[in-house]
Amino acid sequence: MHPIITRRGALRYALAAACAPGLAFAQEAPFPSTNVHLVVPYAAGGATDIVARAVADKLGPRWGKPVVIDNKPGAGTTLAAAQVARAPGDGHLLYMTTSAHTISAALYKKLDYDPLASFAALTLVAKVPLVLVVRPSLDVSTLDEFTRYVRANPDKAAYASPGNGTAQHLTGEMFNAAMKTRMVHVPYKGDxxxxxxxxxxxxxxxxxxxxxxxxxxxxxxxxxxxxxxxSRIEKVPAIPTFAEAGLPNFEAATWFGVLAPASLPKGLRERISRDIRAVVDQPDLRARLIDLGSEVVSNTPAAFEAFMQAESAKWQGIARQSGAVIN
Structure with missing residues (x-):
């Protein structure tokens, strides 16, 4: 073999050997490499913020980097969602959101993002179901008695909500449609x-x-x-479900789930999801979520994605029925 070829071959081999570790490092870069920010679309102190901080406190030690809560309230969660949708999908910006995320597409005429396609679903941490409660002076104790009262008082019996277009508002309209009642909606500025x-x-x-x-x-x-x-909730086992009370398939909840920008690589998506699920499944955090009246879910990315698709379709239908729109 010619000597010059041998030298060139040796040089190529040496370059390949030198580059290989660098390539492997680039493909398997450690995560996280810096602080992780968990965006919450509500002000500090609310239920979503409480759940987000509880999860963040567990993830920080697991990842060896702080998980910082960024509260970004405004425009029914759409401001925060737009920020996350535009962010790089490297796992360092995550998003703890609620049912408002899947309702927004049904209510807002124009959004700068797609609530489903612009995000990578990580895990549904927990659900907090809505509960039908009545004023103390109302002489009803069962769903049948309540329905008879509402039917006897069309356009007079009134239900409150924390605002137009909220899950609480649309659930009232879902009840009107299911039971053929005409309750009046009274919106307020908060719970x-x-x-x-x-x-x-x-x-x-x-x-x-x-x-x-x-x-x-x-x-x-x-x-x-x-x-x-x-199903019934562990914190209040005496309260029946709507199905048990006589109205099947009537479900509505505030939920807490973690999303990332859609560009998050599949492998990192699975890794982050596993880590979040691992901390949510720790007994002390599960107990805290249950104490808030939650049903702990802690599911896979695929299951959470399917859940959001179903939620989006449900709220689209209810919004059309009620005529609720936000310009």
Missing amino acids: APAITDLLGGSVDAMFATLTVVLPHIASGKLKAIALANG
Whole structure:
């Protein structure tokens, strides 16, 4: 063999050997390489923020990097969602969102992102079902009695919600459609004023997030009629589901799930999902979520994606029925 060929061959071999470790490092870069930011589309102190911080506190030690909560409230979660949708899919910006994410496409005439296609689903952490509660002075205790009361008072019986286009509002419209009733919707600026008027008797009922009304149910100030969930909840085992009370397939919940930008590579998506599910399944965090009235889910990316698709289709139909639109 010619000497020059031998030298060239040796040089090529040496270059390949030198480059190989670098290539392997580029393909298997450690995650995370810096702080991870978990965006929450609500102000600090609310249920979503509480759940996000509980998860972040567990993920930080597991990853060896802090997981920082970024509260980005505004425009019904759409401002935060748009920010996340535009971000690089490297796993360092994640998003803890709620049912408002799948409702937004049904309500907003124009969004800068697609609530499904612009995101990679990681895991549905937990669901908090809505519960039908009634004012203390209303003489009903069962779903049948409540339905008879509403039918006897068309366009007079009123239900409260924390605002137009919320899951609580649309669930009331879903009930009207299912039971052929004509309850009047009374929107408020948040849960607190809605519940204040419900306690005072200004409105008859509310499809409320269970977490928000748990203290009032426990004290007897509000009567819980039925849970909009597929099964009873551990925190309040005495409250029947709508199916048990006579209305099957009536489910609606506030939920807490983690998303990432759609460009997140599949391998990293699976890794982050596994890590989040591992911390959610720790006994102390599960107990805390259950104490909030949650049903802990902690599912796979594929299962969460299918759940969001079903949620989106459901709310699209209810929004069309109710005519709810946000410009």
